[in-house]
Amino acid sequence: MATIVPFGPQHPVLPEPLHLRLVLEDEIVKEALPTLGYVHRGLETLASIRDMDQMVQIVERVCGICSCIHAHTYCMCIEGLMGIEVPKRADYLRVIWSELHRMHSHLLWLGLLADAFGMESMFMHAWRIRERVMDVLEATAGNRVIISVNKIGGVRRDMSPDQLRWVLQVADELEKELDLIKPVLTNDYSVKKRTVGVGVLTYQQAYELGAAGPQLRGSGVAQDIRMTGYGAYKYIDFAPVVEKDGDSWARTMVRFRELYQSIDIVRQLVSSIPDGELAAKVKGKPMGEIACRSEQPRGELMYYVKATGDKYLDRVRIRTPTFANVPPLLVMLPGCEMADVPIIALSIDPCISCTER
Amino acid sequence: MAFETKNVEKNQLAAEVQALKNGGQRLLTMTCVDLGESFDLLYHFDLDLQMTHLRLTVPKGESVPSISGIYFAALVIENETQDLFGIKFEGLALDFGGHFYLEEEVKKYPFCKVTVGKTEKAGEGA
Amino acid sequence: MGFFQELLHKSRMKSPWLIHFDCGSCNGCDIEVLACLTPVYDVERFGVLNIGNPKHADILVVSGTVNPRNAKVLKNIYDQMPEPKAVIAIGACGTSGGVFREAYNVLGGVDKVIPVDVYVPGCPSKPEAIIDGVVLALEKLKVRKPEKDTEPLVADLKKAREFYENREERQVTG
Numbered sequence: 278m279a280t281i282v283p284f285g286p287q288h289p290v291l292p293e294p295l296h297l298r299l300v301l302e303d304e305i306v307k308e309a310l311p312t313l314g315y316v317h318r319g320l321e322t323l324a325s326i327r328d329m330d331q332m333v334q335i336v337e338r339v340c341g342i343c344s345c346i347h348a349h350t351y352c353m354c355i356e357g358l359m360g361i362e363v364p365k366r367a368d369y370l371r372v373i374w375s376e377l378h379r380m381h382s383h384l385l386w387l388g389l390l391a392d393a394f395g396m397e398s399m400f401m402h403a404w405r406i407r408e409r410v411m412d413v414l415e416a417t418a419g420n421r422v423i424i425s426v427n428k429i430g431g432v433r434r435d436m437s438p439d440q441l442r443w444v445l446q447v448a449d450e451l452e453k454e455l456d457l458i459k460p461v462l463t464n465d466y467s468v469k470k471r472t473v474g475v476g477v478l479t480y481q482q483a484y485e486l487g488a489a490g491p492q493l494r495g496s497g498v499a500q501d502i503r504m505t506g507y508g509a510y511k512y513i514d515f516a517p518v519v520e521k522d523g524d525s526w527a528r529t530m531v532r533f534r535e536l537y538q539s540i541d542i543v544r545q546l547v548s549s550i551p552d553g554e555l556a557a558k559v560k561g562k563p564m565g566e567i568a569c570r571s572e573q574p575r576g577e578l579m580y581y582v583k584a585t586g587d588k589y590l591d592r593v594r595i596r597t598p599t600f601a602n603v604p605p606l607l608v609m610l611p612g613c614e615m616a617d618v619p620i621i622a623l624s625i626d627p628c629i630s631c632t633e634r
Numbered sequence: 635m636a637f638e639t640k641n642v643e644k645n646q647l648a649a650e651v652q653a654l655k656n657g658g659q660r661l662l663t664m665t666c667v668d669l670g671e672s673f674d675l676l677y678h679f680d681l682d683l684q685m686t687h688l689r690l691t692v693p694k695g696e697s698v699p700s701i702s703g704i705y706f707a708a709l710v711i712e713n714e715t716q717d718l719f720g721i722k723f724e725g726l727a728l729d730f731g732g733h734f735y736l737e738e739e740v741k742k743y744p745f746c747k748v749t750v751g752k753t754e755k756a757g758e759g760a
Numbered sequence: 761m762g763f764f765q766e767l768l769h770k771s772r773m774k775s776p777w778l779i780h781f782d783c784g785s786c787n788g789c790d791i792e793v794l795a796c797l798t799p800v801y802d803v804e805r806f807g808v809l810n811i812g813n814p815k816h817a818d819i820l821v822v823s824g825t826v827n828p829r830n831a832k833v834l835k836n837i838y839d840q841m842p843e844p845k846a847v848i849a850i851g852a853c854g855t856s857g858g859v860f861r862e863a864y865n866v867l868g869g870v871d872k873v874i875p876v877d878v879y880v881p882g883c884p885s886k887p888e889a890i891i892d893g894v895v896l897a898l899e900k901l902k903v904r905k906p907e908k909d910t911e912p913l914v915a916d917l918k919k920a921r922e923f924y925e926n927r928e929e930r931q932v933t934g
Contacts, residue, residue: 286830286833287781287812287833288812289812289813292782292791292794293782293787294781294782294783294830310728311710312734313710313734313735314733314735314736314827314829315783315784315827315829315830315833316782316785316824316827316830317736317827317829318784318825318827318865318866319718319864319865319866320863322864323859323860323863326862334859338788338859338860339786340786341785341786341788341789341790341791341884342787342788342791344786344788385791400798401798401799404795404797404798404799404800405798405799405800408798411795421792421884421886422788422791422792422884423786423788484660485655485705486705486706486707487661487662487705500683502683504683505683565637566637567637568678568685568687577662579662579663579678581665581676581678583667591667592665592667592668594665594666594667596662596663600663600710600711601662601663601707603710604706604707604709604710628787630784630786630787633735735865736828736829
C-alpha cells in the first residue's frame with residue numbers, strides 16, 4: 278500500500294517553504310510531486326508599474342542570497358539594449374561583489390547541509406567563516422545581504438585601496454579557515470555515509486533535464502556561464518569545477534572547490550583592478566529584445582527583457598537556476614529512502630524564492 | 635548582442651524541438667510575451683554557451699502542443715505559463731490545472747496585460 | 761496562578777523557543793534569522809532556541825509577504841502554537857509588503873492574517889535588530905500570564921486520546 282507523506286512547507290531542515298508530496302512504499306520513495314507557489318509574488322508584473330531604474334531594486338529582491346548577480350544580469354540586459362559601454366572599473370567591482378556573494382552563498386549552503394545530517398559543529402563553523410564575507414559586504418556596500426551596488430551603466434559605490442587590501446586579507450584568512458574544515462568534511466565517515474551514492478544524477482540525465490550550475494557540473498558537464506566572459510570574467514583565467522559522480526557528495530565537492538576558485542578570482546581581480554569612472558551616462562529609453570545569462574551560485578540565470586521604448590519595460594522574464602533544478606530533483610527522489618529526502622533536496626541548493634519569484 | 639529568433643509554426647514545433655534535441659541542445663526555458671491579440675512563445679536553447687531561440691506566435695484562446703514529451707523539464711515551465719497566461723498545452727505530462735502557483739481566489743491569468751496596473755492607470759488618466 | 765505555573769512562566773521568559781516560518785520572503789531575512797544562531801551573534805546565550813515544531817514554540821518569527829497560498833499555512837502554524845505566544849514580523853515585507861506590496865499575489869504584511877506583536881524593520885533586518893525584536897516580544901509575553909482556569913490536563917489528555925483513536929480516518933492513502 279502506498280502512503281502519501283507531505284514534506285514541507287514548514288520543515289525543520291528547510292529554511293524555505295518547499296512542498297513535496299512523497300508517495301512512499303514502506304521507506305522507499307516511489308514518486309515525488311512538487312507544489313510551488315508558497316513564495317510566489319509575481320514580481321515580473323511589477324515591471325509595468327516601476328520604471329527601469331526602480332526595477333534594479335525589485336530584481337535584487339528575487340533572491341536575497343545572490344541579489345548582486347540578479348541586478349548585474351538585469352543591468353547587462355538594459356545596457357545591451359541601449360548600447361552602453363560599462364567602465365572597466367565598474368565591471369571589476371561588480372564581479373568582485375558577485376564573487377563575494379558566491380562565497381557567502383556556498384558557505385551558507387554548506388552549513389545548511391551539515392545541519393540536515395545533524396553535524397551541528399560544521400553548521401556553526403561554516404556560518405562563522407561566512408560572517409567574514411558579510412563583514413566585507415557591509416563595510417564596502419553598506420548592507421549585509423542586499424547590497425544594491427549595481428545601477429544601469431555601472432556601480433554606485435567604489436572600493437578604496439584600503440578596502441581592496443582588506444578584501445585580499447580576508448580572502449587569505451578564508452582560505453586558511455577552509456583548509457581547516459576541509460579534512461573534517463572530506464575525511465568524515467558519517468558525511469560520506471550520508472552523501473556518497475545518494476541522489477545520483479547521471480551525465481545524460483543532467484544534460485537532458487536542463488540541470489544548472491553545481492548540479493550540472495557535479496554530473497561531469499563542464500558548463501559554467503562565466504566562461505562566456507561577461508563582466509570582468511573575460512580578463513581573468515579560470516576553469517569550471519567538475520566532478521564526475523553526480524551524487525550529493527560530488528555536488529558538495531563542486532561547491533567546496535568553487536569556494537577556492539572564488540577566492541582565486543577575487544585575488545586576480547583585486548590585483549589588476551584599473552582606475553577610472555564608476556558609471557557611464559544613461560540617456561534615452563531601451564528598445565528591442567535581449568536575453569542575457571550569468572552564473573549564480575546555484576547555476577545559470579537567464580533574463581529576457583523586451584522593451585518598446587516606453588517608460589516601462591514590456592516584459593521581464595527571469596529564469597532562475599533552482600527552477601531548472603526542480604525536474605532533476607523529481608527524477609532523483611524516486612528510489613531513495615525517506616530519510617535521504619532532506620539531503621537530496623538540499624543538495625540541489627534550493628532557493629524557492631528564486632524559483633517562484 | 636543580437637537577439638535572433640527562428641519563427642516556427644504550431645504544427646512544426648515538435649519536429650523543430652526534436653531536431654534541436656538531436657543536435658544536443660539543452661532546453662533553457664520558455665518565455666511567454668503578451669502581444670495584445672496573441673502570445674509570443676519563445677523557446678530558449680543552449681549548446682556550448684551559445685543560445686538559440688525559437689519563436690511561436692499563437693492567437694489568444696488557442697492551445698499549443700506541449701514539448702514535455704521531448705524535454706521532461708518543460709513540464710514545470712508549461713505549467714507555470716498555463717497558470718500565469720492561461721495558455722492550454724496539449725499533452726502536458728503532468729497537468730496541475732492552473733493551480734501550480736496560484737490559489738483559487740487569486741485572479742485568473744495575472745500576467746496578461748489587461749489585468750496589470752499600467753492599463754488601469756492609463757484608463758484613469760484618460 | 762499556582763506555584764508550578766509561576767515557575768513555568770518564569771522559565772519561559774529565560775529560554776524562549778522560536779519557530780521560524782518563511783512566508784514569501786526573498787531569503788534575505790531568513791538567512792539573517794539563521795545568522796542570529798551562529799557564533800557571531802549567538803542567541804543561544806540568551807537561551808533562545810530555534811526549533812522546527814510549532815507545538816514546542818513560544819515565539820513565531822515570520823519573514824516575508826503573505827500570499828493566499830501560504831496564508832493558510834501561516835494560520836495553521838499559529839493555531840498550533842500553545843498559549844501564551846507572540847509573533848514577530850521580520851523585514852519590510854513582513855511588516856507591510858515592502859517592495860512587493862503592489863504585486864498581484866501579495867496580500868500585504870503578516871498582520872493581514874495573524875496578530876503581530878513586534879515589527880522589525882529593515883530590508884533585510886540586521887541580526888542585531890532581530891535579537892532586539894525577540895527581547896521586545898519577551899516583554900509582551902511576560903504580561904500574558906496563563907489564566908488560572910486554563911484547560912485542565914485531563915481534558916488535554918482526553919483530546920489526545922481521541923485524536924489517536926481517529927487516526928485511521930485521517931490517513932491519506934493512494
